[in-house]
Amino acid sequence: MIALLIRDLRLALRAGGGFGLGLSFFLIVVVLVPFGVGAEAAVLARIAPGILWVAALLAALLSLDRIFALDFEDGALPLLATAPVPLEAVALVKALAHWLTTGLPLVVAAPALGVLLQMESGAYGTLIGSLALGTPALSLIGAFGAALTVGVRRGGLLLSLLVLPLYIPTLIFGAEAVRRGAAGLDAGTPLLLLAGITLGCLAALPIATALVLRINLR
Amino acid sequence: MSIWEYANPKKFLSVTTPAVPWLFGAAFACLAVGLIWGFFFTPNAERFQSTVKIIYLHVPSAMMAINVWVMMLVASLVWLVRRHHVSALAAKAAAPVGVVMTLVALITGAIWGQPMWGTWWAWDPRLTSFLILFLFYLGYLALWSAIEDPDTAADLTSVLCIVGSVFAVLSRYAVNFWNQGLHQGASLSVDAAENVSDVYWQPLVICIAGFILLFVALVLLRTGTEIRLRRIRALETRANRAEVVA
Numbered sequence: 001m002i003a004l005l006i007r008d009l010r011l012a013l014r015a016g017g018g019f020g021l022g023l024s025f026f027l028i029v030v031v032l033v034p035f036g037v038g039a040e041a042a043v044l045a046r047i048a049p050g051i052l053w054v055a056a057l058l059a060a061l062l063s064l065d066r067i068f069a070l071d072f073e074d075g076a077l078p079l080l081a082t083a084p085v086p087l088e089a090v091a092l093v094k095a096l097a098h099w100l101t102t103g104l105p106l107v108v109a110a111p112a113l114g115v116l117l118q119m120e121s122g123a124y125g126t127l128i129g130s131l132a133l134g135t136p137a138l139s140l141i142g143a144f145g146a147a148l149t150v151g152v153r154r155g156g157l158l159l160s161l162l163v164l165p166l167y168i169p170t171l172i173f174g175a176e177a178v179r180r181g182a183a184g185l186d187a188g189t190p191l192l193l194l195a196g197i198t199l200g201c202l203a204a205l206p207i208a209t210a211l212v213l214r215i216n217l218r
Numbered sequence: 219m220s221i222w223e224y225a226n227p228k229k230f231l232s233v234t235t236p237a238v239p240w241l242f243g244a245a246f247a248c249l250a251v252g253l254i255w256g257f258f259f260t261p262n263a264e265r266f267q268s269t270v271k272i273i274y275l276h277v278p279s280a281m282m283a284i285n286v287w288v289m290m291l292v293a294s295l296v297w298l299v300r301r302h303h304v305s306a307l308a309a310k311a312a313a314p315v316g317v318v319m320t321l322v323a324l325i326t327g328a329i330w331g332q333p334m335w336g337t338w339w340a341w342d343p344r345l346t347s348f349l350i351l352f353l354f355y356l357g358y359l360a361l362w363s364a365i366e367d368p369d370t371a372a373d374l375t376s377v378l379c380i381v382g383s384v385f386a387v388l389s390r391y392a393v394n395f396w397n398q399g400l401h402q403g404a405s406l407s408v409d410a411a412e413n414v415s416d417v418y419w420q421p422l423v424i425c426i427a428g429f430i431l432l433f434v435a436l437v438l439l440r441t442g443t444e445i446r447l448r449r450i451r452a453l454e455t456r457a458n459r460a461e462v463v464a
Contacts, residue, residue, distance in 0.1 A: 148378060161353075
């Protein structure tokens with residue numbers, strides 16, 4: 001499992017744009033927003049939590065097709081399926097690698113982008129907390145979606161249609177936590193619910209992902 | 219004699235083919251009685267005037283939109299556990315009906331909301347969760363049409379339906395949470411079952427029965443079509459193979 005994780009991380013790094021691409025996309029979305037809605041600090045501060053969360057969601061979506069598609073094309077996936085490691089563990093490791101290459105950089109970079117969007121100073125703690133708690137769920141759900149569409153040629157659009165509705169609860173609780181943080185309210189409840197979603201996904205989705213992969217490899 | 223006998227496509231067709239016209243007839247009779255009674259022979263409500271009458275389309279379609287998804291969930295589970303093809307095809311056949319029901323509910327809701335709430339659309343929890351349900355239906359349909367191999371498609375959409383159900387329920391309650399966080403308790407939604415009085419209740423029940431019958435008839439018809447389509451495909455493959463051999 002650790003070998004697989006290292007392999008995936010190395011592939012993401014050396015194939016170019018593993019850490020960088022998702023992060024640059026995140027930055028670009030955040031830069032585009034002031035052009036779209038105007039640069040007034042009050043407006044930006046109000047929408048900053050939502051924008052940051054939606055941008056994180058799209059950045060996670062962008063790199064989903066790489067989770068399984070490349071391995072499926074070059075035939076590594078059937079080998080992984082027959083490896084001594086259970087396929088559920090492979091799915092989990094793949095999601096973990098995806099999170100380390102896209103989710104974690106977002107968590108680290110988000111406060112800097114919050115500054116760009118004039119976010120309230122009280123919200124930084126909840127922003128980091130909610131992203132740290134929520135982005136693993138995005139990777140796990142995304143891995144499930146990627147497994148569903150692994151056999152489909154040019155499945156990118158289909159993948160987003162399947163995965164984005166599944167992201168809604170995570171987005172709601174994540175953005176709500178940051179909004180409450182910005183308003184100086186207690187953000188405990190949405191953060192707990194967010195953690196609940198992530199833990200639920202962690203427990204159930206690798207099994208579903210492995211099931212779907214087996215179907216696709218039949 | 220058990221329900222599983224109908225998992226045999228031949229048996230299924232022999233029973234449903236003669237039943238479908240009767241079901242359609244019963245559905246249209248119910249809808250005609252319910253709608254005419256509802257539209258012309260019930261009084262206008264005090265607060266809503268004549269707009270109250272859209273209830274006869276809105277409530278049944280909204281009920282069906284949710285129940286069709288539940289039926290798809292059950293059919294998907296049956297397919298995954300017992301591998302009856304008819305079950306998978308029934309889920310496939312039900313999805314477009316569910317989409318239309320969701321759309322009807324959304325559109326009639328908007329038509330009612332415009333004069334009553336003064337807006338076509340509000341990000342009210344109920345409205346929002348219906349829009350989300352609509353998106354789930356679209357994703358489900360898109361996955362069916364994207365995958366060529368019918369058995370793989372049936373398997374994948376079944377898993378999607380099950381996972382999607384969990385997330386749809388989650389979204390329903392998450393949306394509640396989100397809205398309460400945003401607005402003060404602006405109670406836009408009217409719980410029809412609790413508020414509606416007897417005058418409206420009777421035609422409404424008939425309309426709901428009509429919608430259910432219509433759905434059953436449509437699903438049986440569409441499932442039959444899918445079974446026949448699959449037979450045609452099998453025959454064509456066999457014919458092609460015979461040609462190649464010859």
